[in-house]
Amino acid sequence: MAGNFGFPEEILNSDKDKKITYFKKYTVSHYYLKHAYKKLCDTISKPVNTPVILVYGPCGVGKTTLFLGIAKHFIELAAKELTVDPGRIPIAGMEAIAPDTGNFDWKDHYIRSLKSLDEPLIEKKIDFESRNDKTNNHLAARAFRSSLENALKYRRPYAYMIDEAQHLAHITSGRKLRNQMDVIKSLASNSRVPHVLYGTYELLPFRNLSGQLSRRGIDIHLPRYRTEVKGDMDQFIFALGAFQKHLPLENEPKLVDNYEYFYQRSLGCVGILKDWLLKSYTFAIENKRKVLSMDICKEFSLSDDQCVKIIREAREGESLLEENQEKQNELLRLLGMDTKDDELIETTGRKRKNKVGEQNPTRHNVGEVRNAQ
Structure with a gap:
């Protein structure tokens, strides 16, 4: 695999501390x-x-x-x-x-x-x-x-x-x-x-x-990568692939092949992904493993409870940032630019001048008795 490493090849001949330090300092520019x-x-x-x-x-x-x-x-x-x-x-x-x-x-x-x-x-x-x-x-x-x-x-x-x-x-x-x-x-x-x-x-x-x-x-x-946002999964896979290339190992691990699992346990947060891979890689190096296997990665992944807590907090924050029609209507109302009447004219051809339930102004005959039939 000479020439295909993302890291300087001489690092392979370094001690374990230098290998770990190299990956620890590596940053993906995603x-x-x-x-x-x-x-x-x-x-x-x-x-x-x-x-x-x-x-x-x-x-x-x-x-x-x-x-x-x-x-x-x-x-x-x-x-x-x-x-x-x-x-x-x-x-x-x-x-x-x-x-x-x-x-x-x-x-x-x-x-x-x-x-x-x-x-x-x-x-x-x-x-x-x-x-x-x-x-x-x-x-x-x-x-x-x-x-x-x-x-x-x-x-x-x-x-x-x-x-x-x-x-x-x-x-x-x-x-x-x-x-x-x-x-x-x-x-x-x-x-x-x-x-x-x-x-x-x-x-x-x-x-x-x-x-x-x-x-x-x-x-x-600075958001996480979300499955519902177009292009986000491609960017997440790019970040995962970059980490994969820069893990100082003789045999490059197959992380991208399991991108769905890495996304699930990192929740689309590149910082969580990096910390997780660093822990897994450190264990592999200290135990003289030549391959970073999925079994090792799974051992150091966040638990279900941890993932649920983090994603709930993330979703709550994301919802506060979302622009919705209610916020836009409130802004227009405060600015005196409410467009409801204009929309009514466009759809019906006439503008409603009175409130709902209020009778239109008409002239009544004085003294006239109306039949209740």
Whole structure:
């Protein structure tokens, strides 16, 4: 099979750790990932009144891969500039930490964000405007927030990115949900650094918290491949075939021949597929198997319960994004552009002027007694 490998042939003579590392680092540039990557790069490079960018999709679709790809792109873009301005950080980001107590911990978020920007003496931050305030926790959080805004201004990243951003929505009061997004918007506006939030469909409530947030934000959807969408299965098979070619094995596995099973257990999510194949391949290499068999793959696939849970969450999120006639009618009604009367004219040739059940205006004879027959 010399010359037919998708990987450098010399990897076959490497130790198992190098083989596993090679496949772990390999990324398939599939259609939805390329589309989201281009849109996000363009938005960050030319921000026009879009301080907050939401990137969402189902669990395991490849959002973290997109996160890492964007970071790599902007680091390379700023390589020459860094020789002149070594204090600049081209791109920065972190993973939002799930709260321990039910409410998202902003103080902890600010500290972690400052660390990601290589900010010195974080524990010495003081808010001089409120240094006499007796509410120490509030004072500390405010000082860290002010320091973060300044660090973003001076480090001048193209964007600040937050992975697993759905954790921001973990609060005990629905009233505070808008406050969470207002904090991010304020940080982005004051620092003039776009903030990119990556997360699951749990980010969707953030989209329409206010008219201002809707106007100044932008959404990027990274979907899974769906059987009902034309061309999606071809793209999924392409991704599966690319992984098949890049598994460092002497005998190429027959994954594409079983694409329906791989689709069923990955739910059309390329990230789930990649993690699954990595676990299966690691087992095969560590046990000196020359072939990645379907038996091994089945052993490391998601269970029925896991698949059902993930696909239910995905379907729920997808349904919230679907444009339907009810939403369109509501928009037209609010704009005063309801077309029902126009449709009535087209179908009947006349326009109904009165409400249903309301009698048409007529002249009645005064004093006339009508027979009840």
